[in-house]
Amino acid sequence: MSTTGDHTDSRVRRRALLGTVGSVAGFTVAGCLGSTPSVSVLSAGSLAHTFEDHVGPAFKDETGIDVHGEYYGTNAVMRMIEDRTKHPDVVASADATLLRDRLYDEFTDWDLEFAANSVGIGYNDDTEFGRRLEDGESWYELALDADEGDLAIGDPDLDPLGYRAIQAFELAESEHDLDGFREEMLALVYKEPEEPQIMAGVESGSRAGAIVYRNMAVDHDMPFLEFPAAYNFADPELADHYAMASYTTDEEGYTAEGRPVTYNATVVDDADDPGAGHQLVAFLVDNPDLLEDAGLTVGESFPRPSGNVPEEVER
Structure with a gap:
């Protein structure tokens, strides 16, 4: 586990690439007065505990936004997006290449790799x-x-x-x-x-x-x-x-x-709340300690952006 100093340095390094998206979050919260704002996630099943026990609670504490996740095999996740049977804000995949092969062009044109596994x-x-x-x-x-x-x-x-x-x-x-x-x-x-x-x-x-x-x-x-x-x-x-x-x-x-296990995430083009989605993706890569606590591996090579990452996320 990182020390406080290492954690601070890590956050600074990642902010140099991605930063947080406080201005977007401010818009999201302001636009949801009178109800609890939320962001929907459709994710690989192997990230269920990562989101539910680590990322989700910390994200809620920092932003006031709930994370509502659904978890399936990644192939099933891609099929649900393609069939439009699910309509999430954020999609997280256990195979970075699979997400690009299945969702690029029609549903998104970018993603960020944020962690590895074995x-x-x-x-x-x-x-x-x-x-x-x-x-x-x-x-x-x-x-x-x-x-x-x-x-x-x-x-x-x-x-x-x-x-x-x-x-x-x-x-x-x-x-x-x-x-x-x-x-x-x-x-x-x-x-x-x-x-x-x-x-x-x-x-x-x-x-x-x-x-x-x-x-x-x-x-x-x-x-x-x-x-x-x-x-x-x-x-x-x-x-x-x-x-x-x-x-x-x-x-x-x-x-x-066969390819190395890398997780990536994107916000789909027709997301209900792209602002909250962008904020959650930035939060993932800005808080590697949460991912490591969940048993994932985050090294200096992460995050790795691909495609046309939005300005709200990469700046």
Whole structure:
């Protein structure tokens, strides 16, 4: 965790790029006299606790604006935007490239990357799998020895966490010389359609573990085994290596190559309250300590703007 001095320096560095948008917030609050102002967020499920327990309360304390979030797999989030079944102010994605591929031009023309993450296994240490894992046995040998459904992954057709699990199996197969490992794992794992619920079975002990992001394990105070750098999708220098694995979704036929886990956010063009949305995005990148407390990684390379970032956010 950052010291007070480090936190201050970090805020100053980020203000040099983005600043806060107090003037916009002032307009938003003034325009909502007589009711509590709010900003709506449609986000990747892995950010549910980040927004609900960390960012949302702090944002409300600083601005008086409530954050109303809905959380799904990122593929599902993009589909809801494209189908116009959801109408948020802010969209947050667990795959920066996916947001750009699906929303640019028609719904937005900019985004800001604000944090990174890593992939591994969140597990229940009261299960045989968990105990053997803590005794030092290889996760992939234990996974192959597990009963069907003992391990869960996200639904690869609904969220990047799911297809990153499959990509991790593919890269692990090569890394550890495990012929057929990817397909064997696909036959064994349970695919959880509701990403925010993927930890529930592990916490109860009905499942031994799940392939999750590090921050999800932190959220639930759960033991976490981070995968090696070769397939944890955390090292930007290994981007070309990660890209050797890919997954094509069944419904949209979208092919996602393996890539580092980076979160980004945008305000959609037809947002009900773009001012509050811009303020929330700026708040995300201006308060890295909140994101780190939530188990995300924020280094000096963040924030990373892309496209035509509005003046209200980048100034």
